Amino acid sequence: MSSKERPTLGGTRIKTRKRNIAAPLDPASFADAIVQIYLERGGDLELIAKDVEASDLDFSRYGETFFEVVYTGGRIQLGSTKPEEGERQPYSILNCDASREKILPHVLFIQKIxxxxxxxxxxLENVMQRQLQSLELYEQVDRLKLAIFTALTFTQKLSGLPPENIFSVLLKDSLVAKGTVLGFITDCFREYLVENSFDDLIALLKRAKIEDRLLEFFPMQKRTIEAFSEHFSKAGLAPLVEYNKKKVFEVKLKELKTYLTDQISENADMGEVIESVKQRCKEAKLPDADVVRTVWEALMDAIQWSGKNQQQNINLALRQVKTWGTLLGSFTHTGKLQLELIYTIQTYCYEDAKLMKLFPEIIRALYDQDVLAEDTILFWFRKGSNPKGRQTFVQGLEPFVKWLEEAEEEE
Incomplete structure (x- = not known):
C-alpha cells in the first residue's frame, strides 16, 4: 500500500440517527369537535356517547381535553377556572343543577366512554385532581356539584379510578386552611351515603388511605376532637363521629400499651407508673374497660417468653401477675371492671395454648392481692357469659371456688 493512500473501513455503513417527529398538538381543534357533537345532539348523552365511540378523534392524546369539555363545557386555562377561547357547550356538569338526579347521567356517560x-x-383522574385543587376558585354551588360528582364516581365504581389519588390532593395545607375542603368532603360523604352503607364509606376511606387522617381536613385552629364531633354531628354524619372517637381511642390505647410495656420491662417504680397511667387516661378520656384490657396485654407483652419450655412460660406469667398485680388493682375498682379483667384473662389464656392450665392460678393470685373480689369470682363461675374455653376454665377453677364457698360457710 502506498504511503499516500488513506486507510478505509471496508464494508461499514454510517447510519444517520432518525428523529422522532411528533404530530403537532392541537387540543383546541379537538375540544371544538367534542363541543360540536354536544351541540348537534342537543346535550343528549346517549347520542353523544354513540357519536364519540364512532369518531376517530385521538382520545389517547387529548383525553384530558375531553373531560374538561364534559366538566366545564370547554377548555379551561391551566391553574384556574377561566375558559379558554373557543366554542363551548351548555350541557356540562358545572352547568346542570346541583342534584344527583342531574349529575348521575354524566357519570354514567363517562362510564360508557x-x-x-x-x-x-x-x-379523568388528572382533570378531577385539577378541579379539586381549584376548589376555592369555585362558588359554593359549583363545589357542591363537584362533591356530588366525586361521590357518584365511587358509588358507580368507575373502573380503575384510585380514591387515594383523588382525595390526597385535598390535604394540601393551603386548601385546608381556607375551610373549603372540609365543606367539600362533608358534601361528598353525605352524598356517598345516599346509596351506600357506612361500612362502604369506611372501606372507601381505607382505600383512599385517609381513614386515620380525617382530622387533617380541618383548619389547624379547629383540629380537635370536639370540633370534629360538632361539625359532622350537625352534618348528620353521627356514625362518622363515633368511628373517629373509636379510632382516636385505639391510637391512645396503643400508645398507652407501648408505654406500659416499656415501663414494666424496665422494672420501673410501681407508684410512678400507676400515676402516669392515670394521668394519661384522664387526659385522653379513655374508657375504663379498655384501660383494664390494655394493662393486662402490656403485662403479658413485657414477658420474655421461652420458646419451648411450657412450664417455664407458666412460671414467668405467674411471676409477672404477682409482681404487677397492684397495677391491675389500680384500675379494677368496681365489680364490673373486675369481671372485665376475668373475661380478658379468659380470652388471653384461651387463645394461647401454653397458658390454658394457668387460668386458675392467675385468678387465685389476683384474689390473694385483693385485685379480684370473692363475689366477682363466684359470679363469673356461676353466670359468666364469655364462652371461650369456659367449660375447661370452670373445671380448673372449681377447687378454688369450693374453697371460697366453704370459707364463706365457716364465717
Missing amino acids: IRRRPFMIKS
Whole structure:
C-alpha cells in the first residue's frame, strides 16, 4: 500500500440517527369537535356517547381535553377556572343543577366512554385532581356539584379510578386552611351515603388511605376532637363521629400499651407508673374497660417468653401477675371492671395454648392481692357469659371456688 493512500473501513455503513417527529398538538381543534357533537345532539348523552365511540378523534392524546369539555363545557386555562377561547357547550356538569338526579347521567356517560377506552381513566383522574385543587376558585354551588360528582364516581365504581389519588390532593395545607375542603368532603360523604352503607364509606376511606387522617381536613385552629364531633354531628354524619372517637381511642390505647410495656420491662417504680397511667387516661378520656384490657396485654407483652419450655412460660406469667398485680388493682375498682379483667384473662389464656392450665392460678393470685373480689369470682363461675374455653376454665377453677364457698360457710 502506498504511503499516500488513506486507510478505509471496508464494508461499514454510517447510519444517520432518525428523529422522532411528533404530530403537532392541537387540543383546541379537538375540544371544538367534542363541543360540536354536544351541540348537534342537543346535550343528549346517549347520542353523544354513540357519536364519540364512532369518531376517530385521538382520545389517547387529548383525553384530558375531553373531560374538561364534559366538566366545564370547554377548555379551561391551566391553574384556574377561566375558559379558554373557543366554542363551548351548555350541557356540562358545572352547568346542570346541583342534584344527583342531574349529575348521575354524566357519570354514567363517562362510564360508557371509559369502558370502551380504559386508558382514559388516567385523564379523568388528572382533570378531577385539577378541579379539586381549584376548589376555592369555585362558588359554593359549583363545589357542591363537584362533591356530588366525586361521590357518584365511587358509588358507580368507575373502573380503575384510585380514591387515594383523588382525595390526597385535598390535604394540601393551603386548601385546608381556607375551610373549603372540609365543606367539600362533608358534601361528598353525605352524598356517598345516599346509596351506600357506612361500612362502604369506611372501606372507601381505607382505600383512599385517609381513614386515620380525617382530622387533617380541618383548619389547624379547629383540629380537635370536639370540633370534629360538632361539625359532622350537625352534618348528620353521627356514625362518622363515633368511628373517629373509636379510632382516636385505639391510637391512645396503643400508645398507652407501648408505654406500659416499656415501663414494666424496665422494672420501673410501681407508684410512678400507676400515676402516669392515670394521668394519661384522664387526659385522653379513655374508657375504663379498655384501660383494664390494655394493662393486662402490656403485662403479658413485657414477658420474655421461652420458646419451648411450657412450664417455664407458666412460671414467668405467674411471676409477672404477682409482681404487677397492684397495677391491675389500680384500675379494677368496681365489680364490673373486675369481671372485665376475668373475661380478658379468659380470652388471653384461651387463645394461647401454653397458658390454658394457668387460668386458675392467675385468678387465685389476683384474689390473694385483693385485685379480684370473692363475689366477682363466684359470679363469673356461676353466670359468666364469655364462652371461650369456659367449660375447661370452670373445671380448673372449681377447687378454688369450693374453697371460697366453704370459707364463706365457716364465717
